[in-house]
């Protein structure tokens with residue numbers, strides 16, 4: 001295990017303990033910007049097989065058809081933000097469904113993925129371009145992507161600041177990055193934090209998923225992370241459901257969550 005003790009947003013700031021993870025290791029909070037993170041991060045060589053083996057992707061593979069619909073809408077949203085199609089990079093593409101959705105919508109899209117089992121799957125099943133490895137180690141042309149997507153990836157990386165600085169380097173002028181992470185400040189997580197803190201929960205802190213999540217963002221700390229890496233935040237929202245509900249009650253709840261930033265999905269757009 002690698003030791004990590006500094007906040008990527010403000011390296012000189014002290015931290016305080018939030019809780020000790022069930023797997024061992026502490027979850028701490030930066031005393032300056034408030035970002036919460038795991039103090040230890042596993043070496044990436046072991047993460048490829050120990051965390052991101054075929055079991056990790058089983059649910060995604062089984063739900064590929066439903067995910068195709070979601071990602072078609074997600075890429076459509078990106079198109080409406082930048083007003084055109086072009087070159088797209090899906091960082092941590094997993095089983096490759098988002099990549100496929102982008103290609104089918106007419107994007108020139110490629111992906112990155114550290115899990116070798118998924119890299120082979122994407123190349124053989126879809127014949128799409130996917131670069132194996134950690135984004136910051138890949139040799140990709142600078143300022144060449146009109147859209148970069150990190151869908152539930154930033155909470156997994158070894159250092160968000162290094163990852164986001166690489167994204168700033170890869171974005172074309174006028175291009176945007178769309179980042180989605182779990183929202184630690186969601187209404188649901190606020191309740192679970194309270195229950196965990198006061199011993200009212202059977203499995204306290206389970207909602208942090210500390211076996212494969214290492215960074216725990218709120219709207220405020222995600223914005224700080226973007227700015228620390230030299231990106232310009234364009235919008236931050238927190239919908240309860242990704243693409244609206246089926247009923248008017250769902251839609252009303254979603255509008256409220258968007259306004260209060262209390263939904264479970266934290267979505268940020270940023271440019272350079």
Ligand SMILES: [Zn+2]
Pocket residue numbers: 007008009010011013030031032033034035
């Ligand atoms: Zn900080």
